[in-house]
Amino acid sequence: MQPRNMSMSGVVDLAAVKAAGEAKQKAEQARAEAARTGAQPAGATPLVFDVDEAGFQQEVLQRSTEVPVVIDFWAEWCQPCKQLGPLLESLAAEYAGRFVLAKIDVDANQMLFQQFGVQGIPAVFAVVAGQPIPLFQGAVPEAQLRQVLDQLVQVAEQQFGIVGAPAAPADAEQAAEAPQPAGPYDAALTAAAEALDAGDLGGAIDAYRTVLADDPANPEAKLGLAQAELLQRVQDLDPQAVRKEAAEQPADVRAQIRAADLDLVGGHVEDAFGRLIETVKRTAGDDREAARVRLLELFEVIGADDPRVSKARTALARVLF
Numbered sequence: 001m002q003p004r005n006m007s008m009s010g011v012v013d014l015a016a017v018k019a020a021g022e023a024k025q026k027a028e029q030a031r032a033e034a035a036r037t038g039a040q041p042a043g044a045t046p047l048v049f050d051v052d053e054a055g056f057q058q059e060v061l062q063r064s065t066e067v068p069v070v071i072d073f074w075a076e077w078c079q080p081c082k083q084l085g086p087l088l089e090s091l092a093a094e095y096a097g098r099f100v101l102a103k104i105d106v107d108a109n110q111m112l113f114q115q116f117g118v119q120g121i122p123a124v125f126a127v128v129a130g131q132p133i134p135l136f137q138g139a140v141p142e143a144q145l146r147q148v149l150d151q152l153v154q155v156a157e158q159q160f161g162i163v164g165a166p167a168a169p170a171d172a173e174q175a176a177e178a179p180q181p182a183g184p185y186d187a188a189l190t191a192a193a194e195a196l197d198a199g200d201l202g203g204a205i206d207a208y209r210t211v212l213a214d215d216p217a218n219p220e221a222k223l224g225l226a227q228a229e230l231l232q233r234v235q236d237l238d239p240q241a242v243r244k245e246a247a248e249q250p251a252d253v254r255a256q257i258r259a260a261d262l263d264l265v266g267g268h269v270e271d272a273f274g275r276l277i278e279t280v281k282r283t284a285g286d287d288r289e290a291a292r293v294r295l296l297e298l299f300e301v302i303g304a305d306d307p308r309v310s311k312a313r314t315a316l317a318r319v320l321f
Contacts, residue, residue: 047092051102053109060102064127065310067163068099068156070135070149073113073123075106080139081122087142088124091149098153098163099126128156129317159320160313161296161304185211189220196228201235204228226300234261246275253279253287257294264298272298273312281319292316 051059051071060069072088074081085103092101106113106121116125116132126133135148156162192207208225211218239262245252246259256279263272276298279291295316299309 046100047097048089048101048103051104053111056112060127061130063100064130065162065313067097068152069127070099070101071125071127072101072103073106073118073121074103075121078121084122084139087145091145095149099149126152128162129160130314131317131321160316161299162313185215185218192224196224201228201232205232222300223303226297230261230265230301234265237262253283253291257291260294260298264301269302269308273308277312277315277319280316
């Protein structure tokens with residue numbers, strides 16, 4: 001009983017991903033232009049905003065599943081805050097959406113001040129996938145601040161697959177609905193998708209890799225390759241044997257990874273994510289890294305905008321930190 005010629009059409013819509021990817025490229029161009037001119041794209045997510053206790057859940061915790069949120073704890077009477085705050089705001093504009101800056105007035109929000117265990121101000125934290133990360137306390141030189149922010153952006157992307165979102169959803173939807181000119185890879189991508197649907201996994205993989213060799217950020221090719229590689233991994237597996245092995249040997253990381261692949265192909269997305277998160281939780285070293293990397297690969301198959309991915313990223317953060 002081996003699954004063959006499987007299709008991912010029930011899991012992810014390639015056409016929708018292509019449109020969203022093109023919208024994202026437009027948004028990134030707008031973001032780059034805004035950074036160059038110092039303006040903010042119309043309708044874009046604010047890069048710097050004030051937060052109070054009432055809005056913390058939505059404006060910081062929920063947003064942190066899409067972009068790293070840096071928190072600046074400050075007060076009007078704090079002189080070092082007046083040095084650090086403008087620098088953070090300037091860098092938020094320069095980084096152009098790779099992180100956003102939430103400013104919290106400690107005098108008006110004592111509960112948040114206490115919940116984060118802040119000992120003095122200015123104090124700077126980050127929230128990634130719902131998890132707080134202390135960064136530093138006190139005013140720091142610009143070079144050190146840039147280093148900290150670069151590390152934060154890198155960790156958010158490598159550990160959780162979280163990158164900045166330059167445009168508000170409405171902008172992305174409008175861009176996705178606009179007519180798109182034929183792109184240089186449309187024919188190759190169409191052929192690759194047809195090969196994928198026909199079960200020619202080797203041909204699809206080669207076609208997607210050819211596109212990515214010229215255009216490494218192409219969203220449709222990245223998604224298609226992730227799908228084709230997933231199907232190739234499971235095509236010769238015996239589902240019953242894999243699930244039996246995973247159930248009998250919960251400490252076998254490779255068995256759990258194979259079972260998670262089958263879960264996803266079968267449409268059991270949350271089961272696949274949950275299995276790998278639990279595996280990350282109870283392992284260490286190379287085994288933990290293997291489970292984490294496979295989980296990020298499965299995130300790619302489903303797509304960053306899926307709420308199940310956002311939820312799983314938050315759960316992953318809890319077990320990693």
